[in-house]
């Protein structure tokens with residue numbers, strides 16, 4: 001039998017009511033009452049929201065690069081530049097839509113390999 005949470009819930013007349021749910025594994029109280037666990041969940045939620053906002057921001061930055069044009073004035077260079085940036089924008093938009101899509105994962109895998117080879 002798992003140890004009980006024991007969080008004070010309230011008073012009913014002379015009787016104190018304590019939470020009788022089992023402690024969450026590795027924590028002092030149950031899933032609903034452990035302050036450390038609640039803080040960790042809030043932190044994880046905040047991290048997820050921040051990452052989601054960052055993803056939108058990254059796509060907008062790539063779109064901005066496309067509009068900015070990279071300073072290329074020669075039509076042929078400009079065309080190559082725009083084609084390259086459009087590939088990045090498309091890949092980021094695809095990743096936002098479905099982070100587990102095959103091509104998205106393949107690009108990510110190539111990118112992480114290239115990055116770790118440089119480090």
Ligand SMILES: [Zn+2]
Nearest residue numbers: 005019030033
């Ligand atoms: Zn509890």
